[in-house]
Amino acid sequence: MSHGDNVYFTRILLKVRDERGLDFSGYREAILRRRVMMRARLAKKGTFESYFSLLISSHDEMDRLIDALTINVTEFFRDQRVFDAIEERVIPAIVQKKKTAKGIRAWSCGCSSGEEAYSVLMLIAEYLGPKFSHYGVKIYATDIDKASLAKARSGIYETLQFKNMANRRKLLIDKYFYDTGNRKFRIREEWPSFVDFIYHDVSAELPFENLDMITCRNMLIYFDRALQEDVMKKFHSALNPGGFLVLGNVESLGVGVRDKFEEFDRASRIYVKK
Numbered sequence: 437m438s439h440g441d442n443v444y445f446t447r448i449l450l451k452v453r454d455e456r457g458l459d460f461s462g463y464r465e466a467i468l469r470r471r472v473m474m475r476a477r478l479a480k481k482g483t484f485e486s487y488f489s490l491l492i493s494s495h496d497e498m499d500r501l502i503d504a505l506t507i508n509v510t511e512f513f514r515d516q517r518v519f520d521a522i523e524e525r526v527i528p529a530i531v532q533k534k535k536t537a538k539g540i541r542a543w544s545c546g547c548s549s550g551e552e553a554y555s556v557l558m559l560i561a562e563y564l565g566p567k568f569s570h571y572g573v574k575i576y577a578t579d580i581d582k583a584s585l586a587k588a589r590s591g592i593y594e595t596l597q598f599k600n601m602a603n604r605r606k607l608l609i610d611k612y613f614y615d616t617g618n619r620k621f622r623i624r625e626e627w628p629s630f631v632d633f634i635y636h637d638v639s640a641e642l643p644f645e646n647l648d649m650i651t652c653r654n655m656l657i658y659f660d661r662a663l664q665e666d667v668m669k670k671f672h673s674a675l676n677p678g679g680f681l682v683l684g685n686v687e688s689l690g691v692g693v694r695d696k697f698e699e700f701d702r703a704s705r706i707y708v709k710k
């Protein structure tokens with residue numbers, strides 16, 4: 437990689453920041469480079485310099501680049517074992533504590549198009565059954581990718597997004613969604629009011645407090661260590677004592693917060709705030 441390419445790589449990221457307000461400075465550089473290179477190749481540009489020229493003149497290419505940089509793959513109940521643990525151990529523990537103080541508050545951070553938030557909501561609703569409406573359930577779901585948030589707010593999902601659901605959970609599809617045709621399902625109208633989809637960059641100020649659970653899965657891997665630590669400290673202060681933090685399968689607590697959480701389920705990367 438030539439010095440010139442490094443200069444243009446930096447310029448590309450600055451352009452993204454200035455034009456769209458997305459600051460990728462705390463992200464792992466190797467991943468960003470690969471993503472920009474992939475876009476440049478697809479746009480048939482051989483250098484970061486020529487790709488930068490394209491970016492200046494093309495809004496569409498800027499959209500495509502942001503799509504590539506935010507990496508928003510997701511699905512319902514992504515990683516069965518983790519959602520089994522949330523269903524069987526985390527939700528009952530949260531509800532148990534709510535005997536006196538009601539209001540179950542969860543945050544799906546880096547929610548992409550909302551599958552994770554709705555997966556959690558379905559499990560809470562299933563567990564509480566007819567008592568659901570007494571518990572003041574609210575899930576905040578945040579992301580920096582506006583296109584993904586728009587999809588989440590539409591509540592419309594392709595069948596592909598349900599493909600890895602365990603068979604025993606497949607009945608949730610008909611219970612919580614209706615078939616709109618064209619291999620698409622829409623969340624039934626009684627559910628969206630329990631999930632707020634909000635544009636929020638996790639490196640900015642903390643927007644929530646008194647949370648019972650934070651799911652932040654498959655996002656921190658893209659951050660450098662300093663940003664990971666900063667975000668995990670924020671999660672710690674946003675949680676109630678005894679609140680749960682659920683990370684992705686290849687993510688773990690940073691050294692700065694390790695002594696502030698207890699391991700609840702090592703294999704599923706679930707931790708409890710001390």
Ligand SMILES: C[S@@+](CC[C@H](N)C(=O)[O-])C[C@H]1O[C@@H](n2cnc3c(N)ncnc32)[C@H](O)[C@@H]1O
Binds near residue numbers: 511
């Ligand atoms: C791979 S998806 C993970 C979706 C879901 N949590 C899951 O595990 O299936 C990562 C998401 O994190 C979002 N993201 C990246 N940086 C972010 C930031 N600084 N603040 C909030 N969301 C961010 C991306 O836009 C993307 O939608």
